[in-house]
Amino acid sequence: DLLAREAELTDQARDQHGPYFATALHCCGYLTTEIAKVDEDRILFGAMHSLVGKHSMLAALSYARRHRVQGSMNLRQVVESAQRACYYLAHPKDHVKETDTEIVVDEAGVKEKTYRFFDQSMKDHAAAFRQAKRIINMTDAHASLRSAQLIFKQGMTGRDLFFDAENPVLVRVGLWSVINTTVGVFDAYHLAAAQFGGVHFADGF
Numbered sequence: 581d582l583l584a585r586e587a588e589l590t591d592q593a594r595d596q597h598g599p600y601f602a603t604a605l606h607c608c609g610y611l612t613t614e615i616a617k618v619d620e621d622r623i624l625f626g627a628m629h630s631l632v633g634k635h636s637m638l639a640a641l642s643y644a645r646r647h648r649v650q651g652s653m654n655l656r657q658v659v660e661s662a663q664r665a666c667y668y669l670a671h672p673k674d675h676v677k678e679t680d681t682e683i684v685v686d687e688a689g690v691k692e693k694t695y696r697f698f699d700q701s702m703k704d705h706a707a708a709f710r711q712a713k714r715i716i717n718m719t720d721a722h723a724s725l726r727s728a729q730l731i732f733k734q735g736m737t738g739r740d741l742f743f744d745a746e747n748p749v750l751v752r753v754g755l756w757s758v759i760n761t762t763v764g765v766f767d768a769y770h771l772a773a774a775q776f777g778g779v780h781f782a783d784g785f
Contacts, residue, residue, distance in 0.1 A: 584744055586645050589743075593644040596748060600755040604640040607762040609677060611636055614766075614785040621670050622778035624685070628665035632658050636762050643754030646744040648731050651754050652720035655761055659709050662765040664770040666702065667694040669779065703769045703773070 584782040594602040611633045618626045642651035668675075669691070674693075677684045698706035720727050725732040733745035744750070 585743070589645045596643065596751055597755060598694045600759075601640070601644055604643075604758040604762075605637075606753040606761050608633070608640055610635040610766070610785075615769075615779060616782045617780040619778045619780075622669055624668035624675070624737075625665045625778060629639045630670060631661035632665060632765060634734060636758060638763075640679065640755060640758045641737060643751055643758065646731075646746070646751065648744050648750060648754060649720045649727060651758075652716045655757060656713060656716045656721065656764065658761055660713050662692065662768060663694050663698060663709055666705075667697045667770055669772045670701065670776045671777065688714060690701065702768060702771060705764065705771065708764055709768075712757075712764075766780045 600648070611629075615629070618629070618720055635654040639651045639654035639658065642648075667691075671693075675686050675690060677686060695706070698709070719730065730747075730750060732743035768777060770781070773781070
């Protein structure tokens with residue numbers, strides 16, 4: 581029954597949320613179709629970008645299916661993975677140790693180094709990504725009445741508790757967040773690629 585309702589909400593999203601849902605899906609799709617090639621020595625970028633693509637689509641579907649907290653947590657993964665991807669684009673070898681028998685990736689201190697890299701080399705994007713995470717942390721990252729009030733309606737019981745209370749505006753706000761975040765990710769990718777290379781975009785993109 582829950583799975584059927586999930587599918588129903590997804591099918592209804594195109595009609596109920598029109599360009600919000602369609603544009604969010606297009607933006608998520610572009611994350612996979614518009615990066616034509618990643619150089620072999622930038623494999624760490626490719627790995628982190630795979631998380632960006634996966635979690636952006638999960639975020640869009642979660643918002644459409646009235647799972648706001650799940651959508652926001654996926655969107656936080658998008659932000660953090662995109663920042664890490666850009667950092668690895670600029671520092672492809674700093675965390676890789678090669679021996680005669682294996683390749684070891686050491687992520688010690690990488691979070692702090694990523695934030696420092698953005699503050700020094702991508703200041704505008706650092707501020708934008710920091711604000712995106714701040715909004716998620718304020719509402720959905722931790723259990724709070726503020727978060728509960730956004731998704732709960734008095735009298736909800738049974739299956740209804742699995743889905744957020746119906747609120748088309750909140751769904752569209754979530755979908756707009758996906759659009760805004762994915763466009764910001766592409767802008768960050770373009771800036772990082774222009775400075776450090778390693779990523780090739782589709783013709784005309």
